Amino acid sequence: MKTLRRIALYGALTIAALTFIYPFLWMASATFKPLAEVGTIALFPEHATFDNYRTMWARAPFGRALLNSMFVAGTITLSVLVFGSITAYAMARLRFRGRPVLNAATMGVLLIPGQLTLIPLYTLIVQLGLVDTYAALILPYLFNATAILMMRQFFMQIPQSLIDSARMDGMGEMRILFTIFWPLSRPVLSIVAIFTFMGSWNEVLWPLLVVREQHLMTLPQLLTVFSLGGGAGSIGVSLASAMVLVVPVVIAYAFLQRNFIESMAGSGVKG
Amino acid sequence: MPSVHFEHVTKRFGATTVVEDFNLDVDEGELLVLVGGSGSGKTTILRMLAGLEEVTEGTIRIDQHDVTNLPPRDRDVAMVFQDYGLYPHMTVRENLSLGLRLRKVARTEIERRVAWAADMLRLEPLLDRKPKQLSGGQQQRVAMGRAMVREPLVFLFDEPLSNLDAGLRAQMRIEIGGLQRRLKTTTVYVTHDQVEAMTLGDRIVVLADGRIQQVGKPIDLYRTPVNRFVAGFVGTPPMNFVDGLITGDDGGVVFKAEGVHCALIPERTPQTMPSGPVTLGIRPEDMEVDVADTLIDTSPRDGLQGRVVLVERLGGTSHIHFDAGPNRLLAAVTNERLPEVGDAINVRLNRERAHLFVEDRRV
Numbered sequence: 361m362k363t364l365r366r367i368a369l370y371g372a373l374t375i376a377a378l379t380f381i382y383p384f385l386w387m388a389s390a391t392f393k394p395l396a397e398v399g400t401i402a403l404f405p406e407h408a409t410f411d412n413y414r415t416m417w418a419r420a421p422f423g424r425a426l427l428n429s430m431f432v433a434g435t436i437t438l439s440v441l442v443f444g445s446i447t448a449y450a451m452a453r454l455r456f457r458g459r460p461v462l463n464a465a466t467m468g469v470l471l472i473p474g475q476l477t478l479i480p481l482y483t484l485i486v487q488l489g490l491v492d493t494y495a496a497l498i499l500p501y502l503f504n505a506t507a508i509l510m511m512r513q514f515f516m517q518i519p520q521s522l523i524d525s526a527r528m529d530g531m532g533e534m535r536i537l538f539t540i541f542w543p544l545s546r547p548v549l550s551i552v553a554i555f556t557f558m559g560s561w562n563e564v565l566w567p568l569l570v571v572r573e574q575h576l577m578t579l580p581q582l583l584t585v586f587s588l589g590g591g592a593g594s595i596g597v598s599l600a601s602a603m604v605l606v607v608p609v610v611i612a613y614a615f616l617q618r619n620f621i622e623s624m625a626g627s628g629v630k631g
Numbered sequence: 632m633p634s635v636h637f638e639h640v641t642k643r644f645g646a647t648t649v650v651e652d653f654n655l656d657v658d659e660g661e662l663l664v665l666v667g668g669s670g671s672g673k674t675t676i677l678r679m680l681a682g683l684e685e686v687t688e689g690t691i692r693i694d695q696h697d698v699t700n701l702p703p704r705d706r707d708v709a710m711v712f713q714d715y716g717l718y719p720h721m722t723v724r725e726n727l728s729l730g731l732r733l734r735k736v737a738r739t740e741i742e743r744r745v746a747w748a749a750d751m752l753r754l755e756p757l758l759d760r761k762p763k764q765l766s767g768g769q770q771q772r773v774a775m776g777r778a779m780v781r782e783p784l785v786f787l788f789d790e791p792l793s794n795l796d797a798g799l800r801a802q803m804r805i806e807i808g809g810l811q812r813r814l815k816t817t818t819v820y821v822t823h824d825q826v827e828a829m830t831l832g833d834r835i836v837v838l839a840d841g842r843i844q845q846v847g848k849p850i851d852l853y854r855t856p857v858n859r860f861v862a863g864f865v866g867t868p869p870m871n872f873v874d875g876l877i878t879g880d881d882g883g884v885v886f887k888a889e890g891v892h893c894a895l896i897p898e899r900t901p902q903t904m905p906s907g908p909v910t911l912g913i914r915p916e917d918m919e920v921d922v923a924d925t926l927i928d929t930s931p932r933d934g935l936q937g938r939v940v941l942v943e944r945l946g947g948t949s950h951i952h953f954d955a956g957p958n959r960l961l962a963a964v965t966n967e968r969l970p971e972v973g974d975a976i977n978v979r980l981n982r983e984r985a986h987l988f989v990e991d992r993r994v
Binding site: 384400519521522524526528529530531535540543544 | 678682685702703704708709710713714715716717718719720729730733734762777863
C-alpha cells in the first residue's frame with residue numbers, strides 16, 4: 361500500500377517535472393537537428409549535426425557578444441553586491457542623520473516602474489556622450505534598490521554583539537562588512553547575485569536603445585537583432601543562438617542553487 | 632593608582648537621560664561589579680568604557696589617558712559579551728587570534744598567547760571547532776580566552792553568565808573570579824544578579840535610573856545600605872520592609888505598626904528622630920520564629936505576630952512567609968520544628984540588625 365502510494369506520488373511528480381523540462385530538452389535537441397527534422401517532437405535527432413551552431417557563429421559575432429554579456433552582467437553583479445551591501449550595512453547597522461529618509465527613498469525607488477525612467481535615462485546617456493559604450497550598458501544598473509533592501513533585511517538579523525566584538529578586535533566598518541557579514545550572508549548574497557546576473561543577462565530593451573555597434577552588443581541583443589532581422593534564416597539556427605544565451609544562466613544556477621533554495625525556503629530561520 | 636576614571640559622565644539618547652553625572656574610580660587590579668535592574672544604565676556605562684557608545688558629557692580615563700573620544704580598538708580594553716559574540720564562521724583558534732592578527736602581533740607571539748589561554752581555560756581540544764559545535768559553557772570560555780589573549784589593561788564583562796543554566800553559572804562564576812585574581816587585570820563586570828555581584832566583586836556599585844546608589848564592599852552594602860533601594864536589592868531573600876511610626880513611649884524609642892511593636896536600641900537611634908512616618912527594614916535571617924499558642928495579638932508588646940501563609944523547606948534554611956497586619960513578610964530560619972500554614976507565630980527581631988528608613992534614606 362505504502363509502495364503503491366509512493367509510486368503514484370513519484371509518477372505525478374515525474375509528469376509535472378516533464379512538462380517543465382521537456383520543452384527545454386526539445387529545444388536543446390532541436391539545435392542538433394537538420395532542418396527537415398526540426399518539426400518533429402522526437403527528443404533524439406536521427407541525423408545529429410552541428411550545422412545550426414556553425415551557421416549561427418558564421419553569420420554574427422556571437423563569441424564577442426557572449427564575452428560582452430559576461431563582462432556587463434559580471435560587472436553589474438559585482439557592483440550590486442559590493443556597493444549594495446555597503447549601503448545595506450549602513451542602513452541596517454549604523455546610526456546617522458537622515459537614515460529614515462534614505463530608507464524611505466530606497467523603498468520609494470521600488471514603486472517607480474522601469475519603463476517610466478527609460479526615456480529620461482536614455483536622454484541622460486545621450487547627453488553624457490556614452491552611447492555605444494560599455495558604460496551605457498553598465499552605469500544605470502550599478503545600484504539596485506531591491507538588492508539593498510534584501511541585504512538590509514538580512515543584515516538586521518545579525519547579532520549586534522558580533523559587530524561589537526569585531527570593533528573591540530580592532531576592525532573598521534568595511535572590514536566588519538567583508539570579513540564578518542559577507543561570510544554569514546551567503547544565502548542572501550547568492551540570491552541577489554543570481555537575480556542580478558539573470559536580470560542583466562536577459563536584458564534586451566536597454567542595450568537595444570544605447571548600443572548600435574555590433575561589437576558592443578550583448579548576447580540577447582544580438583540574438584534579437586539576428587533573429588528578428590532574418591539573419592538566422594531557419595528555426596534551428598534561432599534555437600541554437602537561444603541555447604547559447606540560456607546555458608550560462610543554467611550553469612550559474614546549478615552552482616548557486618543550494619544557497620538559492622536555502623534562502624527561498626528558510627529565510628529568517630537560523631539553523 | 633586607579634586605572635579607570637569616570638568623571639561627570641552623562642549619556643543621553645535623544646531626550647532620555649540614561650546615565651547622569653556618573654563619577655567612579657576603578658582601582659588597578661580590582662574587580663568592580665556594576666549591578667542594577669534593567670534600565671539602570673549599567674550596560675551603557677560599560678559600553679561607554681569600551682568605546683561602543685558615545686559619551687554625551689564628561690570624561691573617561693584609562694591609565695591616565697583620556698579615551699573619551701577614542702574608538703574601541705585604541706583603548707586597550709577587551710570585552711566578554713552576554714551572547715559571547717563569537718564569529719560563527721571561524722574556528723575557536725581563529726576567534727582567539729583575530730584581534731591579535733589585526734593588531735599585527737607577531738605570529739609566534741600569537742601562537743604563544745593562544746596556547747596560554749587555551750591551556751588556562753582548557754580549550755586545547757576545541758581549538759579547531761566552530762562555535763556552533765561547542766556547549767554554552769565552552770563558548771563562554773572561548774569568549775573569555777579572546778579577551779585574555781589581548782592582554783588588555785581592562786577586562787569588561789557584560790552579563791557573561793546570564794545565558795547559562797544555574798549549575799554552570801555557579802561554576803563559571805568561580806572560574807571568572809579565580810582567573811581575575813590570577814591575572815590581576817582591572818575588571819569591570821556588569822550583572823543584574825546581586826548574588827553574582829556579592830560573590831565576585833571586590834567592590835560593588837549599585838545603580839538605579841542611571842545614578843549610583845551606593846559604592847562599597849559587598850558586606851558593607853549588606854550591613855549598611857544607604858537607602859531602601861540598596862537594602863532591598865542586596866541580599867536574598869530580600870529585606871522585609873514595614874511602614875510605621877516612631878513613638879517615644881515606655882521610656883525608649885519604639886517602632887509601631889499594625890501587628891508590629893519593636894523597641895529600638897536608643898544609642899543606634901539618631902537624637903533628632905523625625906516623628907513622621909518611617910520604614911523598618913529587617914532581613915529574613917534577622918528574625919526568630921516561635922509557634923504561638925495564643926490567638927493573634929494585634930498589638931504585641933515586643934516583636935511581631937503573624938499568621939503563616941507559606942513554608943518553603945529548603946533543607947538547611949527554611950523560608951516562612953507570614954502576614955503581620957497588612958504586611959507580607961518573610962523569615963529565614965533554621966528551626967528544627969517549623970510552623971504549619973495557618974499557624975500563629977511570634978517573631979522576635981534582632982534589634983542590632985534592624986534598619987530605619989525615612990523617605991527612603993537610611994537613618
